[in-house]
Amino acid sequence: MRFDHLFDDLESQLESELGASERGVAEEEERFRIGRLELRERLREGPQSIDFMLSGGHRLRARRVSVGRDWFSGEVTDGAAEGAGCVIPFASILAVRMDEASALASTAPAPERVRLADRLSLGFVLRDFARRRVWLQVHGAVAGSLAPGGTIDRVARDHFDLAVHEHGSIRARGNVAHIALVPFSAVDWIQLEP
Structure with missing residues (x-):
């Protein structure tokens, strides 16, 4: 029919x-x-080792340790002293280089988990460094700027006070060359000693 x-x-x-x-x-x-998707989600789900091109002209390769609300932390594998730690504010990232497979994998759906690090800001991380009296080096967002080393004295809403002194010396009045008030926006990345 x-x-x-x-x-x-x-x-x-x-x-x-x-x-x-x-x-x-x-x-x-x-x-x-x-x-x-946000950048932090892609950095968290992407490859373990990541290449960064930063606004101050720095290029770093780092192995991921943690990703926060507005920062990445890792262990430097290229671009600074091997094994040095780094904290990179998202605002200073110009580009993240990945191969095509890694870029695609970084978009994969991740299981919904509440992560404490997702809520921690750069200011929180810097306050922790101040509490622990960690000597660090600040690399500026403008090529060739900053790079003083020292200990963070205090952290405010949008800047921190860095007591500049030699590596290996304690933060004491006689050892401090000066205090640098550093806006968060001026930071390209922070280097921690290995």
């Missing part, structure tokens, strides 16, 4: 259109999910 073929053809067309519609919805949902 002619109607059997007609109904079979209509059924086939309907199934094809429904399948295309479902694929279109799934593709749109994926585009929407990727549109909400």
Whole structure:
């Protein structure tokens, strides 16, 4: 019967259109999910070792240790003393270099977990360095700027006070050359001794 073929053809067309519609919805949902991804999520889910190009002209390769709300921390493998620690504010990142497979993998859906580090700001990390009296070196966001070393005395909302002194000496009045008030926005990256 002619109607059997007609109904079979209509059924086939309907199934094809429904399948295309479902694929279109799934593709749109994926585009929407990727549109909400943040840099910190991609750094957290990306490769363990990451190449950074920073606004001050610095290039670093670092092995990821932690990713916070607005910062990345890692162990430098190229671009500074081997094994030195680094803290990189997201605001100073010009680009992150990855191969194509790593870039694609960094967009994969991650399990929903509440991570304390996701809520910790750069200021919180700097306050921890101040409490522990860690000697560090600050590299500026303008090529050739800053790079003084010392101990953080206090951390305010948008800047910190760095007591500049020689590495290996304690932070004492006679050892401090000067106090540098450093805006967070002037920091390209912070180097911690290995």
